[in-house]
Amino acid sequence: MQCFNKSMALLFFLGFCSPRSIIAQPSSVPVVPPPKFNPNFWIISTMQRVESSSNTSIGQGDTTFLPVLHNSGFSYGTYFGFYTMDSHSFILVIALSGPQGPIVWSANPDNPVSPSAILTFTAEGDLLLQDSGTFIWSTATKNKSVAGMRLDLSGNLVLFDQNSSLVWQSFDHPTDTLVMGQSLCSGTKLRAKLSSQKWSSSRFYLSAELNGLRHYFEPAAYTQLFQSTATSTPTKSSACYAFANGSFGFPDKIFSLPSASSLQFMRLESDGHLRLYEMQEQNSPRMLLDVLSTVVAFCDYPLACGDYGVCNSGQCSCPSFSTFRFQNERLPGSGCIPLSGISCEHAHDHKLIPLNNISYFSHSSFSKLAASGYSEYDCKQSCLMNCSCQMIHQISFQHL
Ligand SMILES: *[C@@H]1O[C@H](CO)[C@@H](O)[C@H](O)[C@H]1NC(C)=O
Ligand SMILES: *[C@@H]1O[C@H](CO)[C@@H](O)[C@H](O)[C@H]1NC(C)=O
Ligand SMILES: *[C@@H]1O[C@H](CO)[C@@H](O)[C@H](O)[C@H]1NC(C)=O
Ligand SMILES: *[C@@H]1O[C@H](CO)[C@@H](O)[C@H](O)[C@H]1NC(C)=O
Ligand SMILES: *[C@@H]1O[C@H](CO)[C@@H](O)[C@H](O)[C@H]1NC(C)=O
Ligand SMILES: *[C@@H]1O[C@H](CO)[C@@H](O)[C@H](O)[C@H]1NC(C)=O
Numbered sequence: 001m002q003c004f005n006k007s008m009a010l011l012f013f014l015g016f017c018s019p020r021s022i023i024a025q026p027s028s029v030p031v032v033p034p035p036k037f038n039p040n041f042w043i044i045s046t047m048q049r050v051e052s053s054s055n056t057s058i059g060q061g062d063t064t065f066l067p068v069l070h071n072s073g074f075s076y077g078t079y080f081g082f083y084t085m086d087s088h089s090f091i092l093v094i095a096l097s098g099p100q101g102p103i104v105w106s107a108n109p110d111n112p113v114s115p116s117a118i119l120t121f122t123a124e125g126d127l128l129l130q131d132s133g134t135f136i137w138s139t140a141t142k143n144k145s146v147a148g149m150r151l152d153l154s155g156n157l158v159l160f161d162q163n164s165s166l167v168w169q170s171f172d173h174p175t176d177t178l179v180m181g182q183s184l185c186s187g188t189k190l191r192a193k194l195s196s197q198k199w200s201s202s203r204f205y206l207s208a209e210l211n212g213l214r215h216y217f218e219p220a221a222y223t224q225l226f227q228s229t230a231t232s233t234p235t236k237s238s239a240c241y242a243f244a245n246g247s248f249g250f251p252d253k254i255f256s257l258p259s260a261s262s263l264q265f266m267r268l269e270s271d272g273h274l275r276l277y278e279m280q281e282q283n284s285p286r287m288l289l290d291v292l293s294t295v296v297a298f299c300d301y302p303l304a305c306g307d308y309g310v311c312n313s314g315q316c317s318c319p320s321f322s323t324f325r326f327q328n329e330r331l332p333g334s335g336c337i338p339l340s341g342i343s344c345e346h347a348h349d350h351k352l353i354p355l356n357n358i359s360y361f362s363h364s365s366f367s368k369l370a371a372s373g374y375s376e377y378d379c380k381q382s383c384l385m386n387c388s389c390q391m392i393h394q395i396s397f398q399h400l
Helices: 006-014 363-369 376-384
Strands: 002-005 041-043 064-072 077-084 091-096 103-106 118-121 127-131 134-138 146-151 157-161 166-169 177-179 183-185 189-193 201-209 212-217 222-226 240-244 247-250 264-268 274-278 286-290 310-312 315-317 324-326 336-338
Touching (some): 064 146, 077 146, 103 177, 183 201, 189 264, 201 264
Antiparallel strands (some): 002 146, 118 127, 127 134, 157 166, 177 264, 189 201, 201 212, 240 247, 264 274, 274 286, 310 315, 324 336
């Protein structure tokens, strides 16, 4: 275990201690020499890089990692530091090592910083990220008696006090991933990334609520609540759902998971799926389970077949191949695009393509907008006259 100890840093200021002894890096890991005279600062442009081509690669593709802290176990290690895919914008992350080392936490996923950004472990005990003097992120632990920080092998960054009691931990602020041993508590949620390439947040969430775990997709009012089979106790004021060996939702069991032979993590991904992975020696983490698959069918995911896609028995197609084509022939799930663009010109040439016998994942959002009493013809005409209308949804009620 590696610690960055503030009391030792103070000793250094008094001249009793050399800066290298403050960060005891294992020799196999590139040492990050703290900038001279101030071991509490890490300036991105002066930090040593770990390229993905080396054997300690982290992340996917053409990535670079700049470690601040490192901890190594038998088969994998954990890193806390900066991550970049383009050498211009950096994200402060915690990653598990390996050829496809997954990022399990990030401080500023929506707000990447420039190479001149500075991470400071302040004398007041705050861990603070600033870019050109602008505040980006902090642990907000100023004056909370923080004595040091450490990175646990599970990928938890911990700020502790003199009694080694926990003051702040990254586990309490999940991004898109939970590591085995971590809990999702009410008031927090997992947010999927928009795509595996983009770091800006997507619109899929998994949030902890008093009565269960809620999966939702924001723009279209899609929501699903997963509850434990045990009778819930409505009197509680907060709830935590732990990711334990063999289950998610502990002490209740909401999802059963395969038992762990190594560290597991689960990530809410850009397609809305929550996938369980396990670290393996030397290799990329192995995908073990699509966690929601027992309750959410493939076609029930809002983005199952992408834009304009139609899903049927796990297969994606387009509403009509005379007017649409696949975005990518080899990836039918990536959606469809109209053969001709929809514009406001030539509105009289527009027509509506009927789609029978389908259901829409966000039926309720249409029900709210529904205007009753119009004939099908009136409804179609008003849509054709309005260039922001691309779809009408007809709900017919059967009178029993
Ligand atoms: C890096 O990986 C290659 C192939 O996987 C191996 O041959 C080489 O010895 C490794 N280098 C180090 C320094 O571990
Ligand atoms: C932190 O403590 C210092 C010194 O005791 C004090 O001057 C400062 O106002 C405190 N800051 C906060 C945010 O409480
Ligand atoms: C550490 O523990 C001692 C004894 O229990 C207590 O008096 C002190 O306030 C604690 N320090 C912090 C920073 O919590
Ligand atoms: C998970 O539990 C199983 C049995 O319940 C045990 O064999 C295994 O070692 C545990 N895994 C970890 C990583 O603790
Ligand atoms: C509508 O879809 C369901 C399920 O896909 C199918 O069983 C049924 O035959 C379809 N009905 C019509 C009229 O196409
Ligand atoms: C056109 O359609 C949009 C959305 O479908 C609707 O909000 C708007 O009120 C419509 N405009 C007119 C003039 O009907």
